[in-house]
Amino acid sequence: MLVRIKGAISNCYLLLGNRPVLVDTGAPGDLPRILAALKANQVEPAQLALILLTHGHSDHAGNAAELQRRSGRPVALHANDAALARLGENGVLAVQSELGRLVRPFLDEPFPAFEPDILFRESFSLEPYGVRGHVLPTPGHTLGSVSVVLDAGEAVIGDVLRGSMAWPNRARPHFFCNDPDLNTRSIVRLARVGLLRCHPGHFGSFPGSQLGRFLSTGGGEILEFSGEAV
Secondary structure (H helix, E strand, O other), X not given: OEEEEEOOOOEEEEEEOOOEEEEOOOOOOOXXXXXXXXXXXXXXXXXXXXXXXXXXXXXXXXXXXXXXXXXXXXXXXXXXXXXXXXXXXOOOOOEOOHXXXXXXXXXXXOOOOOOOOEEEOOOEEOHHHOOOEEEEEOOOOOOOOEXXXXXXXXXXXXXXXXXXXXXXXXXXXXXXXXXXXHHHHHHHHHHOOOOOEEEEOOOOOEEHHHHHHHXXXXXXXXXXXXXXXX
């Protein structure tokens, strides 16, 4: 079972398997919402098997330090984003649109620094943590971005793409991306999994078939993103 925890500007997800796993920790200030969602699902912080971060930006890792302290549970992050966690800074936010340029000053905030308990570079199974699925590196938004692919056909994709503010079940390019070519390859990688549904770090979820909107029918080239702002 997957539970969306809606923060002020980003989503966290609680994975309820044999043991609970928290994916992402929201932006600074989102901690009360996360604790309330855990309580509503009868999960104490100390019962979490793992706290997994899709990447090291403040709107996803903003409460990792406090949850790490409160729960005593390990925080996992891809090694390529470890420097962001240790500094408590976003690093480069490379804008991809005029809207991204407008919102960047409001999103680029520091967060409490922390040392990840688990640093990884390759895909790994979540079975030891009670969840049927695996962590898949999907770099591009940051070099250490990852997705969580569940055996049930759903995936938490971080900021590989975002949902739409105006149109349900639609995917949109994220406002920021440090390596668009690398992110394109990550979209291809996710599309090949044959996902039923994708759960992004921002706005609502969308069908896995939306990934195919960004792929051409011949040769795996990426089509141009829609110019629609939302």
